[in-house]
Amino acid sequence: MDDTDNGYAIVIEDLVKKYDDLIAVDGLNLEIKSGELFGLLGPNGAGKTTTINILNGLLKPTKGTAFVAGYDVKKDLNNIKELIGVCPQEAALYKFLTGRENLELFGNLNGMPKNKIKERMDYLLELLDFEEDSRRKVKGYSGGMLRKLNMLVALIHDPKIAFLDEPTVGMDPRARRKVWEFIGSLKSQNKTIILTTHYIEEAEALSDRVGIIDYGELIALGTPKELMEKHEAKNLEEVFLKITGRRILEGI
């Protein structure tokens, strides 16, 4: 892959997505390096999920395009699907299956060999202290359990590029910390992670760089430190509050 992607996991070029007259993504340009942990931030409705869904092929761009590992989302989706894992914002799981059965199914759908599925499943479940609950049917899961399994299903096949859309919502502090640790460890394996979250301190602690979008436009890009210095803020949340929602403040 390294010969096609030029060191970039994601390249977004003049991307526009409209839903009827609503412009959800408005001329977005963004490059994310291979092996980078990128925090995609922005207020509700900013266009984060829409952007992710274009990158994973669920939505078609209205204008512009994007490349994942050097593959064009408009032409080479099949190649992209071999490389990515996606944790959707809304948990999507088979309720009548157990946690393990869900993991096994999606391991199979990603073409993993049986023994690898088992190995990886045991590893992931132990990591999140989820071994016992994983034997129960998803139907009876609590909100946080659903979110944990939702994330594990996205990572069962050890994808090279992972899109995690608010993975830690509803998790208790201990679980969230474990997820942080785990996401941090992926970085050392040269995985690329695109993480969206409204826990800004989470993004600040984990991300190599963050991009803040508002009304579908990129309004800030840099390391958390750079952004805090530039906007004279003591943490990233302050940056977020300072620069987003301008249109509301200015009454545009």
Added chain:
Amino acid sequence: MKMQKTLALVKMELKKIIREPAYLFLMILFPAVLTLVFGLAFGSPQFNYMAPGLFAYACIFIIMIVAQSFSDDREQGLLKRINITPTTSGEFMGSHIISNTLLSIFQVAIVAVCSLIIGFRPKGGATGFLLAFVLIIVLSICSVGFGLITASVAKSAGTATGLSFIFILPQMFFGTFIPLNDATRMIAYFLPSYYATDALNLIFLEGVPLTELTIWIDLGILSIMSVVIVLLGILLFKKYGKA
């Protein structure tokens, strides 16, 4: 390893049926009750003429289960989730055809057992039964196609259930266990279930030999209709049904 994805999906679909009480009820109880009620209401000689039509009806009924199951999975975001994996639509559709055909065969078996208990004694030898089996499979595949069409048009699981009767009812009235007159036969000619029932009647009730051309014409027309309907279902579903 080529079948890995399809088999994993088939396994999941079968677990869905077995573990969801609503599906299980529709699958086992419904055909059994239906057959027993008809059997008790009409009694032996009359019921015999209806039994082959009931077999066909069991195959039609899965339209509702297919439509519901697709809409359910769509509502839960699961179709999108599968769509992100390297699973091809061929593997995905193949798994649904396999799992629902298995389901349909199982339902027909229930109807058959209940019919035998009531006193239905089919004619036709082993080869006749084999051909009947083929007819049932082809009609089931056709029902998967109708189910897909229903799921593409319906935007929720609830609507899917209701809409599926658009395809179930005409086929039931004009192509299964209800006797036809000249007028209704004209409608029946357009319905896949008519050809399945006609052939099943010839095999089981009249015990015609397999050299009888009508059976093969029935099978031919049914097969063509099934292929067209399944392809149409897949096409519509790919275009409108996934999101």
